[in-house]
Amino acid sequence: MKALLAIIRKELKDALRDRRTLMTALFSSLLGAPLILLVFSTVLSQVESQEDKRQVLAVGMQYAPQLENFILRQGYQIKTAPVDYEAKSRSKEIDQPVLIISADFEEKLSHGEKVNLEVAYDTSNRNAEFGVRPLRHLLDSYNQEVMLMGLTMRGISSELLQLIEVKERYLQKQEERKTSVTEMLPMMVLMAIVVGGMYAAIDTTAGERERGSLEPLMMNPVNGWQLAVGKWSAVALVGVGVVILTIASFFPSQWLIKNDTLRAEFQFNFKDAMFFLMILIPLAASVAAMQIAVALDCKSYKEAQVRNQIVSMFIPFVSLIPIMFPGREPAWFKWIPVLAQNQMMNQVLRGEALNYLTVTIALFVCAGLTFLSLAYIAQKMRKVVMS
Template sequence: MKQMWAIFRKEIKDALRDRRTLLIASFSSLLGVPLMLLVFSVVLSQLESQEDKRIVLAVGMEHAPALENFILRQGYQVKTAPADYVSRSQNKELDQPVLLIPDDFAEQLAAGEKTSLEIAYDTSNRQAELGLRPLHRLLDAYVQETALMGLMMRGVAPESLQMIDIRERYLQRPQERKATVTTMLPMMVLMAIVLGGMYAAIDTTAGERERGSLEPLMMNPVHGWQLAVGKWGAVATVGMAVVLLTIASFFPSQWLIRNETLRAEFQFGWKDAVGFLLVLLPLAASMAALQIAIALDCKSYKEAQVRNQMVTMLIPFVSLIPILFPGREPTWFQWVPVLAQNQMMNQLLKGETVSVWSMLIAFLVCAGLTSISLVYIAKKMRQVVMH
């Protein structure tokens, strides 16, 4: 036990001295979530600001007096687009799409002929693209009103075309919170855990081997298990610290949210924090063991880094698996590491209760993965040095 504790203290000191480990762990845990929520809130505010502008930029509105009257009745203003709207939109100076009306619009409409309207915008102009939805909604309402007026002029009651009224009934539980914008948070947290402990795992194996400090450590009378558990304990501590810092960053992150809708959706309290800890700490421990096992066979720091980065790249793909199963998620999700944690974190963000059985399964799977990795590390440690 003394030897194991000595190895643990030595590895922790090395990890704290490694600036790269501290930088990645600090950035991924403390800045990842706040930056993402800040970006989300800004984008959502931009979208809502476009809808609140209630201004329509148009070219040729004089050819569509009925359309202009309809737009004004909806509380919108009609403004003539600048003559150089194409170049100004391409240069991001124009932050709205432009409605283009043909010269014969009113004549074709009066004759009952099919006509068309165009909406011009530059696809690289994000601000202008955000204005498409409110303009489309406005024009769809005008098309519907025009069609109904045409039927009434021909003596057809509009009600006769719609004999059934379709309504929606929401079955959302009162305690369930919306988490539509925050669905990327679990993936961000999982990435922070993997990245936070990765460099510590590489440094304690391939890094020491490259520096030549692993061989002197093997000359001490320590068992492979003591080496494995000591090194794993240090890396797992770094990973768990990343978990704690990431979850702690959720609380000040709420102050950075500039959008009222997102602030209402993202409600994170102490109960949620405890749930996240129970879900993520076992995963951080198992990922530490897996990363050490992956880096152990590598002869150089760069090789170990590449291998572990390949594992890191799997996180986003695993998080996207639920998209393939719309509706009720299959029960086997809770047996897959990362996928199970992603599922449980989403439940917590929505205000749902995570079952004890799901947490127990995830804990047992992580414990099994950790045990298998430690057995491999203990057997492989001396073999690697000998070769």
């Protein structure tokens, strides 16, 4: 036991001395959540600012007095677009879409002919693109009014065409929260776990081999399992530390959210943090064991880094699997590491109750992966010790 504790202390001290490990762990855990929430908050504010602007930029509005009257009645302002609106939209001098009205708009409309309205914007101009939805909603409302007025003038009640009224009824429970914007947070947390512990895992294997300190360590009276568990414990502690710091960063991150919609969706409390820890600590431990196993066969630090980066690419790919299954998620999701944790974290963010069978299955899967990885590491260590 003393030998095992000595190995853990030695490996943990080496990991904390490595500036690359510390900087990566701190950056990925402390800055990830605030940055992503700040970006989401900024984008949402841009979208809502376009909806609240209540301004229409138009070309040829003089050809549509009825439309002009309708827009003004809705509380919007109308401004004439510059002649070179196309160039200014591309250069982002104009932050709104431009409504283009043809000269024969009113004439065709009065004769009951179909007439087109154009909404022009450059797709690279994000602010202008955000303004398309409120403008289209305004034009759809005008189209509806014109249709109803036409029916009324012909003595036809509009209610005859509206025999069915559709109403939406939300099945979401009161305590459940929306997380449409924050669904990327679980993937960010998972990536922080992988990146945060990766350099510690590489340093304790390929790094020591390059420095020539691995062989003297193995000359001590310890067996392969003691070396494997000692190194894994140190790397796992770094990974768990990254998990704790990442989850802790969610609390001050909420202060950076200036958008009311996102603030209402992202409500992270102490209970949610405890659920996150329960979900993520077993995964962090198993990831640490797998990273050591991957790096153990490498003869150089660079080779181990490349291999572990390839393994880390597994997380974003797995996180995209639910897109292939819109609707109810298949039962086998709970058996796939990363996928199960991603699913459970989304449930916590939505305010849903966790299925403890899923939690238990994920725990046993992580424990199994950890044991298999440690067995492989111990076998490889034993061969080196005996050689």
